[in-house]
Amino acid sequence: MPGMPKKGGRKPPASAVRKDKRLSEKQELEQLEQRCKHPIMGVDSMQQFDELPISQKTLSGLKRANFIKMTDIQRKALPLGLCGKDILGAAKTGSGKTLAFLVPMVEMLYRQKWGPMDGLGALVISPTRELAVQIFEVLRKVGREHSFSAGLIIGGKDWKIERELISKMNILVCTPGRLLQHMDQSAGFDCDHLQLLVLDEADRILDMGFKKSVNAIVENLPRQRQTMLFSATQTKSVKDLARLSLKDPEYVAVHEKAEHSTPKNLSQYYMVVPLQQKLDVMFNFIKTHLTAKGIVFLSSCKQVRFVFETFCKLHPGVPLLHLHGKQKQQKRAETYAKFAAQKAAYLFCTDIAARGLDFAAVNWVIQLDCPEDPETYIHRVGRTARYEASGQAMLMLCPSEEAGMIQGLERAKVPIQEVKLKTDAKDVKKEPIQKQMQRLCFNDPEIKYLGQKAFISYMRSVYLQKDKTIFDVNALPAEEFAASLGLPGAPKIKFVEKSKAKNAVRGNQKKTNDDEESDQYMEEEEEKSKVKALDAKKKSKKEPIPEEEETAETTISKQPKSKIDKMFGRKNQSVLAEHYTRLVDHESDAKGKSNVDDDDEDFLTIKRVDHDLAGDEASEEAPLPTSKRQQNMSKVERLKNQGKGNKLIFDEEGQAHEIYELEDEASFHAKGDASSQQKEFLEKERKVMDKADTIDKSAAKEKLREKKLRRKQREREEMMDYDSDEGETIVTLGNPDVSDDDNDMDQGSDGNGHSSDGGEEEETPKKRGWWQDKADAEEAKKKRRVVEVDEPQTLAEQEALALKLLGM
Structure with a gap:
């Protein structure tokens, strides 16, 4: 009959299906354990993931994400990771290092039958939030068939929500700062059963920036664990490896013997550009590559913001984005996703985007500022030419940076060729944007403020670099650079002046004694000339200038001064005036003035004669007026500016004492011990209070009697x-x-x-009865x-x- 199941076509019961599934999983786990106990045979001939001892759940996730063929680093690192070995992995950027540690992580927890109640089993630490997000997305694709719980713990998110869920996670992908915060503040967060620790971009995490955080994190982790370190430029420091408790680590360097440390499909160029012309070259580059997708690296967050804001107002004709560490996490995530989806755009960023981030189809990586070292350069250019794609990179160097940086890149096996900057207007469409930048700074105070901050942050970044053969802040044209940013002048920076002073001291140490004596003589002569010039200037202010000798400067000085000019010309006479007069060396000033003929000041001027009297402390505390403004002040104004005096009382012998004066220790002990003095004082004060209470009660009683008599x-x-x-x-x-x-x-x-109603009302009116x-x-x-x-x-x-x- 139609609709009836055929003979033998009935479905098996659910219990039988679950039983068969458990048996198959058990057999699979036993086989995986046997194959992973010993080194995997035939590793060199393996090309695909299904040839490795991996569970069907992991293989299914890899296939759905289109991961079928292994890369070089995966082919060498995966067999060692599946066997539980500690790994130091180094490979070129874009070579697939993320799967090299995620697949062993998932498989290790699966073989150990790790469940939700077992706590934290694996930990992945990333230097940046964007890289942590990217790793977490790959983990979701690979482990989608497994039942593990995984969490992303980064800064910028709600810490309270993370605190409630972190204790239930089996796998954590995090940044060092937020992980350490949860270790210190989240109750119930336990890492005692951790099985695997992974440091992605390990050289960046183990450097000085994250040193304290990583040391504190490692102290909270068990020593019996598997550890993996991956980076494009791997660290080999014995101290770094020792503090991570690595046991016989396997060093996997796929491209160590390669001719170049960067991908083959990457074309690399550098250009020597004066500092003041970099923005012109960058803007013209964007104008001539409107269909390209590029990343522009700068050295500081303030520079990124300034260049982004100004270039947006200049309208180059292509979408512009910016990414730096001062942005909020939501804004950073939106920028990351938006740039990844764009086909033609330019992203201005700091080194926050230099490591690990995988942007699709990036054509150009432009380094507007010189990188810190060759390792940073390798990570920056790794944002393009990933896997088998091609890309191009451009490095702009100042003339003082060229020699040292090119030598460092040659030692790091980076092939790079020079491109000459074309200065002929016939060969290239060059538009200097300096006038437009000046117009923006003049019209918009915020742009001017950003330009000043960008100037200072760039100079500071150069000053703080360790390699002084490349970075010399004194060799930079500060005034020209400030003008290229649209600023009216270069802001004064203290650390630049200090560096110049240090260089001057070093130069003076090389001079001979004769040169030092001559310099000292010249300095004395300069000081004398300055004193004479000051005296002449004072006389010129007092004496009238003849009409024939009047110049432009004198006519300007005759003009009426504004309130601002008067404000800057005045000296504060009220705040810290007494303290200031004590600090100033008036004796040396008096000696200097005695050599100058100043008869006009002595004419009809009465001055107080100072007498050296013994014990005249008041004259030392209240000095005479030192400026002409103080001398012209009235007595009331001078009294206002003087400090408040101390009230004194005189004893029977006529000696002055302050009202509240501490007693000597000897006289205090002579009266007895502290407890007896305390009791005596309390008893004395209690009698005074009782007497005052009696007087108050009698006065209140008399007042009440008078009140009743009046009534x-x-x-x-x-x-x-x-x-x-x-x-x-x-x-x-x-x-x-x-x-x-x-x-x-x-x-x-x-x-x-006392009257209960306040005592003011003499008699309360009699109330009317309820019947009346x-x-x-x-x-x-x-x-x-x-x-x-x-x-x-x-x-x-x-x-x-x-x-x-x-x-x-």
């Missing part, structure tokens, strides 16, 4: 106005003066005799009258009082 007097005056025949009669018994005075505790006062309306209450109040009588003592007096109250 009773007012009530008597009000009752006298009422008619005795009408109204209500209220009888008060006893003497009100005596009874009220003796009653210290009534309803309107507290225990200390307002009119009845007012009428009852009018009819009320008070009659004061003595308290009845006999029966007859009580009857008389009762009849009186009844109105009979």
Whole structure:
């Protein structure tokens, strides 16, 4: 019948399928363990990944990512990594080093049946965030069939979210700084069971920039582990390898015996360009290569931003991007993805993009600033001509950098040829952009500010370089370079002046004694001429200039000064004036002035004669006015600028003491020990407080008595106005003066005799009853009258009082 399954076509139960799957995985693991215990046979003849002892899950991920054929570094490093050997891998850029450590990592955890509850098993450390992202993306492709948990831990992301998930990760791809932060601050993050440590771009991670971070990380890792180091320029330092606890590492250098250390398909050129012409050459290069995709390397973040901002305003006709370490992580990721997707664009960046990043189809790598060393040059040019593609590289050198850098590149086996800069306008369309840069700096203060920062950062980067045979900051044309950036002048930099001073000292050390004496004589003569010039200038300010001798300078000086000129001409007389006068050597100034005839200052000028009196400390603390402005100040202004004096008290002998003066240690111990003095002081102060409390209570009691007397007097005056025949009669018994005075505790006062409602109101109005309306209450109040009588003592007096109250 149609729709019925055929005989023998039933599906097996799910339990049987799972059982067969477990058996096959178990058999596969046993076979992989047997093949990886011993060195893999026939390694040299292997060309594809499926010939290696790799699980089917890893092979499936490699095939889906189109990784089928192995590269040279993978062919030599993978068999050693699968066997658990420590590896030092060195290969050219773009040769596939990432898979050389990711495949052994995944396979090692798979063979050990690593699960989610086993914690961290493998760790990959990268020097930059972009490279860590790239490694993590490759790991996702290779290990997509496995059940491991992997995490990307880099700066710029939410640390709290990472802290919650990091303890559940089996594989971590991270940067050193963020990893160390989690090791120090994340509770539950444990690295005690780590099986594999990988350092990508190991020479960069192990240098001075990450030295402290890496040392702290390694201290938290177990010594029994597998370690792999990969880079295009591998480190061989014994100290670096010893602190990583490598055991008999295998050095895998695929291209060590090669003729060149850079890819064969890479065409490399260099050009000697004066520093002030580099931006002109760069802009014209972009204008003539509008369909190309290039990366431009500069030495600092501020230079990257300045060149990017100015070139964008000049509109070269091609998309421009910039990437540097001062950007936020989201912006860096967007720039990275956008440039990778572009077919024609130029990326201005620092060395943050020099290592490991794989951009598709980069045609040109242009190094506008000289690299730090040949290793940095190799990593920079490695962004193009990756794997089997071709590419071109251009290096722009200043005349002072050419000899040393070219020698270093020759030692590093880098083939590079020189290209002459064409200066004829007929041969090349050259447009100097200096005037346009000046216009941008003049119109936009932010561009000018960026230009100043770019100038300083470039000069600092040259000054801080170690190899002085290549980098000489004194050989750079600072003024011309500043003008090429559009700046009106070169900013003054302290470290450049220091370097010049050091060079001057070194030159002076080579001089003979005769030369030193002659130089000293010349310096003395120069100082004397300066003193004479200053004196002449002072006289010229005082004496009127004849009309015939007036020059342009004198006419300018006669013009009225602005507030800014006056502000710069003034000296601060109020802030630290006393301290300043103490620091200035007035005696030497007086000696210098005594040699000059200055009769005009002495004319009709009264000066105080200084007397050397013993113990005259006040004259030392308050010096005389030293400038003409101080002499012309009024007494009130001078008093304002003087410091505040100290208040003094005089004892019986007439000696001055400060109000709060510390006691001598001897006199303090003479009075007894500290505890007894403390008790005595507390007892004395307690008596003073008790006495003051008694006075306060008596004053409050007297105030309350006066208050009650005033209230009773007012009530008597009000009752006298009422008619005795009408109204209500209220009888008060006893003497009100005596009874009220003796009653210290009534309803309107507290225990200390103070009024509970503040003491201001003398009497609170009587409240109306709930059964009375307002009119009845007012009428009852009018009819009320008070009659004061003595308290009845006999029966007859009580009857008389009762009849009186009844109105009979």
